[in-house]
Amino acid sequence: MSFLKDAIAIFKKRELVFIESYKESENVYTFRFEKEKDVTWKAGQHGLFTITHKKIKNGIRPISVASAPAENVIQLTLGISDSPSEFKKAMLELKQGMTVKMSGPVGSFYLKDDSPIVLIAGGIGITPFRSILKQLEAEGNGAGKQIHLLYLDSKKSFVYKDELDGIANNTSITVSYLDSREDLQQEIDKLSGMYQNNGNYYIAGPKSMVESVSTQLQSNAISKKSIKKDVFYGY
Ligand SMILES: Cc1cc2nc3c(=O)[nH]c(=O)nc-3n(C[C@H](O)[C@H](O)[C@H](O)COP(=O)(O)OP(=O)(O)OC[C@H]3O[C@@H](n4cnc5c(N)ncnc54)[C@H](O)[C@@H]3O)c2cc1C
Incomplete structure (x- = not known):
């Protein structure tokens, strides 16, 4: 459909x-x-x-x-x-x-239901999540929901940081700014351990980052159907 x-x-x-x-x-x-x-x-x-x-x-x-x-x-x-x-x-x-x-x-890279949501961005992969979070904020839909954004940027530029901080202040959405893969892995282990397959996991960014995060989630027993990927080729 x-x-x-x-x-x-x-x-x-x-x-x-x-x-x-x-x-x-x-x-x-x-x-x-x-x-x-x-x-x-x-x-x-x-x-x-x-x-x-x-x-x-x-x-x-x-x-x-x-x-x-x-x-x-x-x-x-x-x-x-x-x-x-x-x-x-x-x-x-x-x-x-x-x-x-x-x-x-x-495309099908959009939120489908209310279960806990973990959004994982690598660098420029933040773009679809800006849209998703801005929409939740505009609809007054971010309150009381378990939504976490893990934002990895090894250059520490963190595009949209001011806007994301504003959204985090107005809603129950949490944003973690991370500059190393090790820190990202730790956060993923924590959240996937907490939500397991009740959560939905969205990953966007360069191919190598998306594939390694997806592999980590699956090795933490997260099923493929709980994982959505937007692979940005060319980075
Ligand atoms: C769903 C989706 C959303 C995206 N959103 C963004 C965004 O918001 N911002 C952004 O900057 N980029 C985004 N991209 C990536 C974007 O489409 C370009 O691929 C990227 O910006 C690089 O473009 P370029 O013109 O610099 O390099 P290009 O000239 O396109 O290519 C750079 C390198 O990537 C290789 N490559 C290109 N396309 C493919 C492919 N389909 N499969 C395998 N290898 C390929 C080329 O061979 C080349 O080596 C998105 C991609 C997808 C699929």
């Missing part, structure tokens, strides 16, 4: 009008686009974005929508190295009023 919904959504292409971009931290940039009234998505989903202002090879990327449906904007945040791909160079060239195309949003 959700496959069918995705298949329909993917054919829905729309032009998004660029508003602004800004640097979040070293090698991380946010891009904001106008949100037309009829655009909807589930917090955590991603769109397929295409460059339209020039012809480039491989001009399409899956990117999580980092804003919440409750916000009045479509926001993307990208890791952009000092020698960016053609796609990311083109993103940095965007000027107010220019457009990109978006298909979707699609």
Whole structure:
């Protein structure tokens, strides 16, 4: 059913009008686009974005929508190295009023039920979780729930930290900022020991990080069906 919904959504292409971009931290940039009234998505989903202002090879990327449906904007945040791909160079060239195309949003990386939730982000993998947490806060849904965000960033940049701290202050959601894999492993052992298969575990980030966290969870007897993954290729 959700496959069918995705298949329909993917054919829905729309032009998004660029508003602004800004640097979040070293090698991380946010891009904001106008949100037309009829655009909807589930917090955590991603769109397929295409460059339209020039012809480039491989001009399409899956990117999580980092804003919440409750916000009045479509926001993307990208890791952009000092020698960016053609796609990311083109993103940095965007000027107010220019457009990109978006298909979707699609995917099953969104919260399904009320059970304890452990969100695990590696670096730029924080983007779908910003959307999820902002939406919970906007709906007044974060109160009294057992929701934990484990945020690993070895560079200690912690993009969105101020916003995440604000959400943690307004809700029962906890946020742990971690800068080593060992600390992350410890937190995962603690939470998976506490919630076991009553919890749902969401992992987003670079492939190696997502796979190693998933392996750790499974070796802690967490079943595959309690684990959801968003693998960000290219990091
Ligand atoms: C669901 C989802 C959500 C994402 N959300 C974000 C986001 O919010 N922010 C963000 O910065 N990035 C996100 N990404 C990753 C993004 O799509 C790009 O892959 C990434 O930003 C690197 O793009 P690039 O243009 O710098 O490098 P690229 O030119 O795309 O590639 C860099 C390297 O990765 C390899 N590669 C690319 N795609 C694949 C693939 N599908 N399988 C195996 N290898 C591959 C290439 O061969 C190359 O070696 C997301 C990816 C997915 C799947």
